[in-house]
Structures are given as C-alpha cells and as structure tokens.
Amino acid sequence: MERANLDWANLGFGLVPTDFNVRYTWKDGVWSSPEVTRSTDLVIPMAATALHYGQALFEGMKALETVDGRVVVFRPTENGTRMARGARKLLMEPPPLELFVEGVTEAVRLNRRYVPPCESGAVLYIRPLLIGTGPRVGVGPADEYTFLVFVTPVGPYFTRGMRPIRVWLEEDVDRAAPNGVGDVKAAGNYAAGMRATAHAHEQGFDVVLHTDPRENKYIDECSAAIFFGIQSTGPDVKYITPQSTSILASVTNDSIMTVARDLGLTVEHRPVEITELATFQEAGCCGTATIVTPIGMVQWRERAFTFHEQGKVAGPWCRKLYDELVGIQTARIPDRHGWLHEVPR
Ligand code: PLP
Ligand code: COI
Numbered sequence: 001m002e003r004a005n006l007d008w009a010n011l012g013f014g015l016v017p018t019d020f021n022v023r024y025t026w027k028d029g030v031w032s033s034p035e036v037t038r039s040t041d042l043v044i045p046m047a048a049t050a051l052h053y054g055q056a057l058f059e060g061m062k063a064l065e066t067v068d069g070r071v072v073v074f075r076p077t078e079n080g081t082r083m084a085r086g087a088r089k090l091l092m093e094p095p096p097l098e099l100f101v102e103g104v105t106e107a108v109r110l111n112r113r114y115v116p117p118c119e120s121g122a123v124l125y126i127r128p129l130l131i132g133t134g135p136r137v138g139v140g141p142a143d144e145y146t147f148l149v150f151v152t153p154v155g156p157y158f159t160r161g162m163r164p165i166r167v168w169l170e171e172d173v174d175r176a177a178p179n180g181v182g183d184v185k186a187a188g189n190y191a192a193g194m195r196a197t198a199h200a201h202e203q204g205f206d207v208v209l210h211t212d213p214r215e216n217k218y219i220d221e222c223s224a225a226i227f228f229g230i231q232s233t234g235p236d237v238k239y240i241t242p243q244s245t246s247i248l249a250s251v252t253n254d255s256i257m258t259v260a261r262d263l264g265l266t267v268e269h270r271p272v273e274i275t276e277l278a279t280f281q282e283a284g285c286c287g288t289a290t291i292v293t294p295i296g297m298v299q300w301r302e303r304a305f306t307f308h309e310q311g312k313v314a315g316p317w318c319r320k321l322y323d324e325l326v327g328i329q330t331a332r333i334p335d336r337h338g339w340l341h342e343v344p345r
Pocket of ligand 1 (some may be wrong): 222224286
C-alpha cells in the first residue's frame, strides 16, 4: 500500500482525516461484530447518557513504523485494561480486552498508509472511545454502548520539541477529586481542567501542573501528562514521580519507570511535596502524546523553580529516558519487555 502524501515532518498534533474507523455496539447484553466505516459521523439519541451524564471514556495510544519497516502498537493491552477499569468505575459496559485489541489493530491495519515514516518522528495516534449511547433522562447507566476507534497521524504535542517547557503550578482549579475518576480517562476530567489551561496559556505558560485536590500540598499531574523529577546526588540518581488517587495511571510513566530501573536509576513512586521541586536537577512530563518533555521551570505563586541549567536545554537524563523509550518503540533498541504488538498486513 502506498503511503499517503502528507508533509510528515511538519505534522502538528491535530486531526488529519484517514480512511476508516471501526465501531462496535453493545446491546441486549452482547457486543456486535466490528463495523468498518468511512463515515466520521455518529448518529446517537439526543438523550444518550454520554451527552448528559458523562458516560464517556477515551484512550490515547500510538502505532509507529519501526526501523525495520514493521508497524507496531505500543502496549495495547495496558490501555485496554485501563479502559475496562474506567468503564467499571463509570458503570459502563467494558469492552473485552480481545475486542479492544482487535478494534485497535484493525483501525491501524486499515489505515496503514497513514503510519508516518519512522525517520519523520511522527506517529499514528490511536483514539479509542467508549460512550453510553442508550437514552436516559433519570440519572443512571445506559443500556447501550458504542466502542469505536479512529486514528490520525500526529507530530509533536509540544512544538518546542526537546526545548524545556514553562509550567504553571495550579492550586485553584482541580481536574479531579481525591476519590473521583482522575485515575481513569473519563472525558469530563478534561473539561474540568480546560479553564486552568486557558488561564496558564494567557499568562505565557505552556502547561498546567495540578496540585493534589485534598491538601494542595503535593504535586499531582499535568493536564495531559505525568510529572517526574530527577534527583542526582553523587552516583545515586533518582526518578521521582507522584503517586496519587487523582492522577491517571499512565502507560508511558509505567514504561519509563521500568527503563529508568534498567538504566540503573532508583525509582520512587510516592507522594511528592511541592517544596521538593527545589531538590530536582531535572524535571519533565511524560505521556503518549508528550513522550518525554523536559520542564524548564515551574511557577508556584511568586516562586520559580528552574531545572536543566536555567531551563534552556534538556538535561542528560531526560534525553536518555527519551532515547531509551523511543528506541524501544521504533525497535532501534531490542523490545526486551515485550511491549510491541505487531500489526499484520
Ligand atoms: N495524564 C493525563 C491527564 C493524560 O491525559 C495522559 C495522556 O494520556 C497522561 C497522564 C499520560 O498517560 P499515558 O502515558 O497512558 O498516555
Ligand atoms: C495522550 O497522551 O494520549 C493524551 O491523551 C493527551 C491528550 C488528551 C491529547
């Protein structure tokens, strides 16, 4: 199949039309067979629970071309497991893991011509979505669900690349509650955080870093990525990343904790106090879209914490973690943890 004619090296993080999407519906207790369609529209009842009561969950994943020309999806079973966990929290019907992986694999296979060339640095972003499509006016779960997967080729989430970003520490707006649904990819979490991000952008910051919603004492996560700090005191280097009930269980962070251990770093996954920012030589955020992005500074009230030699260039550990993760994803480095799921032709 000939590759689509796109300017791969200059793609942004946006929606580029592709050929097909894959859909399943759950009705009368069973999931349908996959429906492959070119239509990008959905016809659903105006009283669908997704629209009124937020029964909506999504995933963010990626497919890449490896250096040896294969197309792989990164750790799809982790995202499928997270979506099922989210579905159970929101009283939605979880797509079985095999169905989730099938839908993702098919969506990539059918749109293979949109998988960017390996050397471009772009990827095929995969967006699985689960919504309550059954109508209901009283508050309660739907009796019908739609699970669909679409894909779009994307370039970097932050146009600054490996140049460190500027971060606003947000204490006033919470994206999630301590015992809420911040740990899963509920659509409403993103609506809740939008005004904080808009405010940060107005002030000249790239991204928001939320504090914990219970005490405003600990670091939670960014609007669409996980925070980490690097503490190097002598030979002992630590990768420190927050643990909290209100932050997303990130597949990328789990992968980076693993490669950090492989590289000999000590990993601390625990509550991280705001004041600990002063003890990090490097800081960054990570996620499917953001990969590993260095943070140059964090503004907390009147106080600015800076990292990476005054925030101008990425420090060595951010680079190493980036290279290791992307190296495994593109098969430049052996897939020693079995993270790559190959998409058949
Ligand atoms: N936190 C939030 C709020 C996100 O939206 C994302 C992106 O998916 C992440 C963290 C990173 O998670 P993952 O590594 O699973 O993509
Ligand atoms: C991801 O990294 O997959 C995300 O979900 C970020 C995003 C909401 C665009």
